[in-house]
Structures are given as structure tokens and as C-alpha cells.
Amino acid sequence: MNYTKALGTNVKNKLNSFVTTLLVLACSLLASLPARATPTLNAGDVVVIGWSAISNTVRILPLVTIPSGTVLNFTDQGWNQATNAFSTTVTTDGTISWTTTATINAGTILSLQIGQSSPSAASTPVIMTDVTNNVVLWTSAALPASVTITGFTLTTGDPMSIAGDQILIYQDTAANPFFIFGFNNSGGTVDATNWNTSLAPTLTASMIPNGTGSQNALTNGVDAIGMVGGASQQDNVQYTGPTTGTNRAGWLARFTTLSNWSGDNTGTTVVPTISTSSGTSVSVVSPQTITFGAQSAQTFSTGGTFAVNPLATASSGLTVTYSSTTTGVCTVSGSTVTMVSAGTCTIAADQAGNSSFSAAAQ
8 A cells, every 4th residue: 555645645535524614614604694685786876965854855866777676775764883773763764665667877866755844644755756857756645566665654744854864775674784875964963974973862863884783884975975963954955066977986976075065954045066957867977998909010111001900999889099109109190000210119099988988098
């Protein structure tokens, strides 16, 4: 018997057994993880761009195209870091669970009305409107099966209090949410980021989700925004920052920058820069990349020409333009290169973008 071979086989068998144990353990751990909703969204994919207790509306904007069948939850229940859970439900708080029944394009402005100035004795209306396409998507007066509303049932007063409130957007369950965006506008005690330090008062306060008790944390200035709170809290706050088209990351950075927001206590002096009129949308451009293969070597001859080959392509399908970064060696017109002197000719491929795509990086 070859001792070395037997020892090697024994070690190999033990290693195989160890690896198998690890794989079983890994599969067991993966099986115990909660499943995300399908289709899934990422933090920052849907944002709040306006809140008014005067008109009882929250303006919402998807920064990505939302497929049909996506589940979105909107709540004005605050998050309590002391219990690592949402605040206890009361009549003036509520949660809306909406399964989209059609594709919602990125940049579509949505308006969520929660309550009215003089609510009826029966209930408080909840209405979701597609402002861009001037369509009422659903209303609590004739609630479709794709929407579930818990709470917001009161006979006097309004859910959207002039003392402030919050809107948290999330997927999955309230017991283990995956947060998409957080908005806080509270008259209670707030920290330097304008999120509450405790849930007092319960109805109008929220601490920022810190990842305990939920699948993820939110970060103010990244995927959450806190309005100036405490005694300076305002009843109407709207995004009033830049409106030129940019990509998802650019818009998200704008919406989570406090200096891009303005507010008042009347709902009349602050006009949002993103219009609420029918037909209005936001230009969310997609990124694009350029693929440009290496060019073959050329034999120099003064004034000689050759064609760019292979040509560059843009992932957007838009036309690519060429230029020389070494004009002392070569120049480019269209896709034809003219030799000027011996040396290394460097050709740049560019795509400037349009209303749907951002400029491609070289």
C-alpha cells in the first residue's frame, strides 16, 4: 500500500466532508433569510418630492420604471428605534399597500391625497393620481383589489396634521420592512438631520430606520430627507431645486439635499419647481456605455487616410462620434482618420446623450 496516497485520500475525504457540511450550513442560512418582494426595488428608487398638510397631499416620484405587479407600501406611522418597529397604529395613522397593475415609467409624478379639509363622517378619502397622465389610479371610495388601506379612519380632523408627519415607503412586511425612502417633517424634537430623537408625540414623529428590526437602514441625505423640524416645522414643504434632466443618482442627490426644499404655512407662497399640472413629468435619463475595440496598426504616409475599424457602439443605440486627442499625429473627420506625422494616434469615441440617456464616459 502506498502510504502517501492513502493519507492523501483520507485528507481529501475529510475536506470533502467539511465542504459538504459548509454547503449544507450555507443553504440552511440562505433558506432562513426572508424573501424580498417581486419585483424588488432598491432604496432610493421611489422618492417623496412634496408634502402639504394644507392640501393633504404627498407627491411621489419613481426614479426607475416600476413594473406591473410591484408592491409598494406607504405609511405615516413613525419608526421607533426603541422598539425597532413602527409606532402603534392609531386612527389618524395608516398604511397603504398598493400592487401596481400597469407599468409606471420613471419620472411619472404621482399625487397621494390622504384626507380632506372637512372629512365626511364615514371615512377619510385616500386617492392616488397619476399627474403626468391625468388619471386617477384608484380611490378609497371604490377601492380595487390591488390596494389595501389600513387606518386613516376618523370622523373629525385630518391624518396629515399641521403639526407634521412622516412618510416611509417600503416593500415586504411591516414586521420586516425593506425601506425604499424616508421623509420626515415633524414639529417634535429632532436631531441635526431633522429626524426625531424619540416618538413623542407618537402621531407626528419618526426616528430614522437604522437597520435594526428591518432589512436595511436609511441614511439622511442619501435615501431619506428630514425637513427642518421642531418650532420651525412648516405645513407645506416642496422640492424647489434644479429640474434639468439627469440620471437616477443625480435626481436622488437633489431630492435628499435640504437646501433644495422650501416651505411655508399657507400652501400658497412656495411653488414647487416640478409642476403639478397634468402632463408634467421628470426627465430621468439612463446611463450608457461605449464599446470601442482596438484599432490595427497603420503604416505612416503623410496625408494618408484609413477608416476607424472596428467602429464604436453605444449601449443606447445612439450614434457615436470620433475625435483625435493627438492632432499633431492624426485628425479625424467622421470615421476617417488622416495621418499627420509618425507617432501614436489616439482616437476618442463619444456619445453626448439625449433626453433619455446621459452622456457616455470615455
